[in-house]
Amino acid sequence: MIELRDLTKRYGDKTAVDGLSFTVRPGTVTGFLGPNGAGKSTTMRMVLGLDAPTRGDVRIEGKHYGELKEPLNSIGALLEAKGVHGGRSAYNHLLCMAQSNGIPERRVGEVLEMVGLHDVARKRPKGFSLGMGQRLGIASALLGDPRILMFDEPVNGLDPEGIHWIRTLMQHLAREGRTVFVSSHLMSEMAQTAEHLIVIGQGKLLADTSMSQFIAENSRTHVRVRTPEPQRLLDVLTTEGLRPAAGAQGALEVDGGDAARIGELAAAHRIVLHELSPQRASLEEAFMRLTAQSVEYHGHAPGGVQAPPEGAQVAPGAPQPPPEGPQAPPGGTQAPPGAPQAPPPGGQQAPPPGDPQGPPPEGPGWGEDWQRRRRR
Numbered sequence: 001m002i003e004l005r006d007l008t009k010r011y012g013d014k015t016a017v018d019g020l021s022f023t024v025r026p027g028t029v030t031g032f033l034g035p036n037g038a039g040k041s042t043t044m045r046m047v048l049g050l051d052a053p054t055r056g057d058v059r060i061e062g063k064h065y066g067e068l069k070e071p072l073n074s075i076g077a078l079l080e081a082k083g084v085h086g087g088r089s090a091y092n093h094l095l096c097m098a099q100s101n102g103i104p105e106r107r108v109g110e111v112l113e114m115v116g117l118h119d120v121a122r123k124r125p126k127g128f129s130l131g132m133g134q135r136l137g138i139a140s141a142l143l144g145d146p147r148i149l150m151f152d153e154p155v156n157g158l159d160p161e162g163i164h165w166i167r168t169l170m171q172h173l174a175r176e177g178r179t180v181f182v183s184s185h186l187m188s189e190m191a192q193t194a195e196h197l198i199v200i201g202q203g204k205l206l207a208d209t210s211m212s213q214f215i216a217e218n219s220r221t222h223v224r225v226r227t228p229e230p231q232r233l234l235d236v237l238t239t240e241g242l243r244p245a246a247g248a249q250g251a252l253e254v255d256g257g258d259a260a261r262i263g264e265l266a267a268a269h270r271i272v273l274h275e276l277s278p279q280r281a282s283l284e285e286a287f288m289r290l291t292a293q294s295v296e297y298h299g300h301a302p303g304g305v306q307a308p309p310e311g312a313q314v315a316p317g318a319p320q321p322p323p324e325g326p327q328a329p330p331g332g333t334q335a336p337p338g339a340p341q342a343p344p345p346g347g348q349q350a351p352p353p354g355d356p357q358g359p360p361p362e363g364p365g366w367g368e369d370w371q372r373r374r375r376r
C-alpha cells in the first residue's frame, strides 16, 4: 500500500504537486493519469525518497522510503527511462544490485528470463533499444520480488508484443495481491490494464475512482441512429421527449437514449433504420474532458482538434472544461522546455558500494540535484 497525505512539492514558485492525498491499494492495477507536467513523475520520485516533499507525507506500507530495511523487497520501481546505464553487462548490472541488497544471484537469471532478456544478458545496455532498456528497468524493479511495483510510463518504446506482455505482467502481479501503480499516456492501453484510476491535473487530485465509474462520470453516452428519413425520426423522438441532435455524416445522436425504445418508436412509425448503435465513451474522451483546464502545454494540430463532446457529465468538484475551442490530445502536447529528465531504469536502486558507474546516492533532494546536472 502507498499512502499520500497532503503531499506537496514546490520548485521555486512552481507548485508541481499540490496537496495530494490518496491511497494505492494492493490486489489491483491503479493507473496514474494526468496531462504533461501534471506532477506524476514528481509524485513518484517523492514516493521513492528521490525528492523531498515541501509539505505532507508519503508512506510505503506505513514507512517512509528511507526507513525501509530492505527497500527492494518492499517496492520496485521503473522511472521513465530516457537513458540506460551502459557500463556493465545487463547481467552484471542486476548482479551488483542483487549483491548490494542481499538478493541471491539466481534471482538475476530469473528476472532476465521473465523480461525476455536472457539471450542478451551478457551484452552492455548501452547498445540496447529503448524497449530493451525498458525491459531491463522492469527486471530491476522485479529483482527483490517486491510487494509494491511502481512504473512510470512502462510501455514507452515497447512493441505491441512487449505492450501485451507488460499488461499481462502487471495484471498477474496485481492478482498475486501486490500493489501495482502505473502511469501511462496511452489511454487505450490504460483502459485495458487498470481497474482503478488516480487522475491529477496541475498537481491536484481530480479523480480517485474505478475505471468504469470514471468513464461513466466524465463522458456522455448516446445512441447513434441512421435513417433515410432523418426529419421524420427527429420529429417522432422530439415528440416523445428525447433529445436528438445532428451527428456526423447525417446521423442523429440521442443523448442518454435507450436504443430499444428508439428502435420501437421507429418501428411503430414505420421508419426504416440503417443504424442503431449505443455509443460508449472511451477513457481518452473522459480523460480529455476532465483535464481540459489542467493541460499546461497545448499543441495545435492543423485544423484544430475536437473538443470533448457537449453535454458530458463532469465529476463533482472537477474543473469545468471550456465551452468550446480546440483541446490538445494528451499525447500531442509539447514537452516543456527544460522538462525534467528521468533517471535510468532502476534508478531508485542503491548503487553497489564503491561502484563508480552507479547512479548518485539516493535520499531526499537527490532527484533535484540529478536533474540540475542533467539540464546543464
Ligand SMILES: Nc1ncnc2c1ncn2[C@@H]1O[C@H](COP(=O)(O)OP(=O)(O)OP(=O)(O)O)[C@@H](O)[C@H]1O
Binding pocket: 011, 014, 015, 016, 034, 035, 036, 037, 038, 039, 040, 041, 042, 043, 336, 339, 340, 367, 368, 371
Ligand atoms: N526539478 C525541477 N525543477 C523545476 N521544475 C520542475 C522540476 N521537476 C518538475 N518540475 C515541474 O513540475 C511540473 C510537474 O512535472 P512532472 O515531470 O512531475 O510532471 P508529469 O506529470 O510527470 O509530466 P509528463 O507526463 O510530461 O512526464 C512541471 O511543470 C515541471 O516542469
